[in-house]
Amino acid sequence: MLVGHAAPALAAGVTAGTLIENTAVASFDEAGTPRSINSNTVVVRVDELLDVTVTSLDPGPVTARAGDAVLTFEVTNQGNGPEAFRLTAETAVAGNDFDVTLRAIAIDSNGNGIYDEGVDQILASPQTTPVLAPDARLTVFALVTVPQSVADGDTSNVALTAAAVTGSGTPGTSFAGQGVDGGDAVVGATGALATARGSLIGTVASVSLVKSVAVRDPFGGTSAVPGAIATFTIEARVSGTGAVSGLVVSDAIPAGTTYVPGTLTLDTATLTDAADVDAGTASQAGGVAVTLGSVPAGTTRAITFDVTIDR
Numbered sequence: 376m377l378v379g380h381a382a383p384a385l386a387a388g389v390t391a392g393t394l395i396e397n398t399a400v401a402s403f404d405e406a407g408t409p410r411s412i413n414s415n416t417v418v419v420r421v422d423e424l425l426d427v428t429v430t431s432l433d434p435g436p437v438t439a440r441a442g443d444a445v446l447t448f449e450v451t452n453q454g455n456g457p458e459a460f461r462l463t464a465e466t467a468v469a470g471n472d473f474d475v476t477l478r479a480i481a482i483d484s485n486g487n488g489i490y491d492e493g494v495d496q497i498l499a500s501p502q503t504t505p506v507l508a509p510d511a512r513l514t515v516f517a518l519v520t521v522p523q524s525v526a527d528g529d530t531s532n533v534a535l536t537a538a539a540v541t542g543s544g545t546p547g548t549s550f551a552g553q554g555v556d557g558g559d560a561v562v563g564a565t566g567a568l569a570t571a572r573g574s575l576i577g578t579v580a581s582v583s584l585v586k587s588v589a590v591r592d593p594f595g596g597t598s599a600v601p602g603a604i605a606t607f608t609i610e611a612r613v614s615g616t617g618a619v620s621g622l623v624v625s626d627a628i629p630a631g632t633t634y635v636p637g638t639l640t641l642d643t644a645t646l647t648d649a650a651d652v653d654a655g656t657a658s659q660a661g662g663v664a665v666t667l668g669s670v671p672a673g674t675t676r677a678i679t680f681d682v683t684i685d686r
């Protein structure tokens with residue numbers, strides 16, 4: 376009877392540099408005496424596979440206003456040996472409504488999943504991760520600047536690519552002697568290169584002002600004659616997404632007219648002319664000013680005041 380045993384099959388995930396030894400055994404009876412012999416031992420050193428994946432960790436599109444934004448990615452060493460990865464971020468992705476500008480790529484040095492300015496390390500060019508152990512993951516941030524021109528609802532993508540520093544390319548490509556312990560490094564199924572996209576969506580609130588006037592003349596008509604009263608209405612509309620803050624609407628009293636004291640209103644409620652606890656002030660010299668402060672998108676506020684056309 377011949378009994379052979381084999382060492383475990385070489386499986387993906389066996390650490391590079393592992394020595395897999397295989398010795399066959401034959402057992403038999405010889406003239407009633409059990410005996411066994413061993414074959415020579417075959418030793419296979421596991422080569423290093425180069426594999427990587429990149430995923431976007433943002434739960435959805437990152438809200439983007441003009442200024443800084445952060446996209447979060449995860450790079451995983453899917454190979455079986457230690458490897459560093461070269462990172463590149465592409466901001467001009469086909470289909471973008473707007474392109475952001477890449478400021479830097481940073482790594483999550485303190486491992487909290489959030490970009491911390493001054494704490495998380497910004498990678499110098501060429502941006503390269505530290506050496507990652509097999510199966511190790513690294514959170515990576517693309518720090519970008521959103522242009523002033525971004526409009527509400529516009530979308531943009533940023534593609535982050537990670538490539539094995541040892542090499543990437545067609546699966547099976549071998550880099551002789553560049554793996555663990557002088558073994559070969561072999562490009563795995565991922566091509567040792569992976570890309571993921573993060574997305575941004577413009578969330579911009581904007582303000583529009585619409586002004587109208589209604590005239591009542593002293594004769595019961597609407598002619599803009601001296602002595603007529605003109606009621607100005609200013610509608611401030613906040614549209615888009617989010618809110619604006621510090622909103623103040625002001626208007627000068629037109630030349631040739633005189634402000635009618637006590638006629639300033641906000642959304643039909645009268646405001647005093649004096650600078651006091653309410654939102655408005657009004658005077659002939661200073662005009663009208665109404666402080667609306669923080670106003671969410673989807674809101675319209677209406678301000679009115681009366682003037683008399685000078686005689």
Ligand SMILES: [Ca+2]
Nearest residue numbers: 456457458541
């Ligand atoms: Ca390596």
Ligand SMILES: [Ca+2]
Nearest residue numbers: 487489490491
């Ligand atoms: Ca951090």
Ligand SMILES: [Ca+2]
Nearest residue numbers: 647649651655
């Ligand atoms: Ca007031």
